Amino acid sequence: MSGNTPGISRHFVLAAGGTGGHLTPAFALAHELERRGHHVALITDERGAAIPGKPDFLPAHVLPAGRFGKNPLGWVKGAAAVMKGRGMARRLFETFQPAAVIGFGGYPALPALLAANADRVPSVIHEQNAVLGRVNRLLAGRVDAIATSYEEVDRLDGKHREKVHVVGNPVRPGVLSLREEPFPAFTQDSLFRVLVTGGSQGARVLSEVVPDGLSMLAPALRSRLQVTQQCRPEDLEAVRARYASHDIPAELATYFEDMASRLADAHLFIGRAGASTIAELTAVGRPAILVPLPIATDDHQAANAREVARSGGARSIRQARFTASELAKQINAMAQHPETLANAAHASWNCGRPDAASDLADLVESLGGDTLQDVIRVGGNNARGATQGQVAGQGAA
Incomplete structure (x- = not known):
């Protein structure tokens, strides 16, 4: 047939x-x-x-x-x-x-x-x-x-x-439906919403590093922080205490059922570089700090991060170098100016398929026909939504 x-x-x-x-x-x-x-x-x-x-x-x-x-x-x-x-x-x-x-x-x-x-x-x-x-x-x-x-x-x-x-x-329909939504407004006065996840079981290194790294941000960014973080059950109370000691508002849980809506609201994602994570980030167009899992087979998470990092849509940090000061340095570079973060969002979006x-x-x-369908789409997904990733109310950079 x-x-x-x-x-x-x-x-x-x-x-x-x-x-x-x-x-x-x-x-x-x-x-x-x-x-x-x-x-x-x-x-x-x-x-x-x-x-x-x-x-x-x-x-x-x-x-x-x-x-x-x-x-x-x-x-x-x-x-x-x-x-x-x-x-x-x-x-x-x-x-x-x-x-x-x-x-x-x-x-x-x-x-x-x-x-x-x-x-x-x-x-x-x-x-x-x-x-x-x-x-x-x-x-x-x-x-x-x-x-x-x-x-x-x-x-x-x-x-x-x-x-x-x-x-x-392919990504979940609930995430894909967000692709044509604009990047959430990010100005000098708006909240700075950060989403932190570490895969299905969380990641202890994120629990240990991220609260301290966020506390080192430039005052103009730190004062506007609103953090959502997934943690392992055994780490939950220690992470809550660490954020409290830094006076940073944070919502913590071992699992979030409404992850798509939280991704939609986020200005920055911090987490691992699994294939589904990268696909969803680029489908929606969200800037990221990626920390590839060092024990992943064939180091595939580092390879997954390669394309979006080269585009300017993410920063990839090896776990051995993932310290609080390095995290703060990279976030400051990405988010100190609203247009910089919006441009990173647009670069991420351009990597989506x-x-x-x-x-x-x-x-x-x-399959089984005379010739295989050629479905290679090199650059073919960027024609629509040319201003996605830009700050609401601003033109394309």
């Missing part, structure tokens, strides 16, 4: 590891494909099958995947689990008959993509980070297309580059 045939309902299988980083773009693609009239199924692990936010229309199939750690003794067991999962996936394909299989990384994607390869089902992998992940590196030579979130992707073998389509990393879910769906639908 041609992947370019319009108006025909087909079946697609999405395969992803059980973390939010893998599943968020998978769910976004599922929504888009379902909106276009297709049927979608998910292959994942037990965590992924139970994760909050999974669409109700998306059935989840849990397959054994195996893991391949540093200990070679576990590789045989891992390989056996992968082969078992591959067999189960092939039996699923017999009844579901997918037009294509799309992998989003993580070990649960491996047996599904190997099954697709064995059954000659068209396949594509999506890489959320600026470094090609381990499973995606294993599969790169076997798939029909490689969808990336960045134009520059490390650990991608040059011989596979002709398969690459830059689509971006708001059509990621649609572009990825276009690519997926084209």
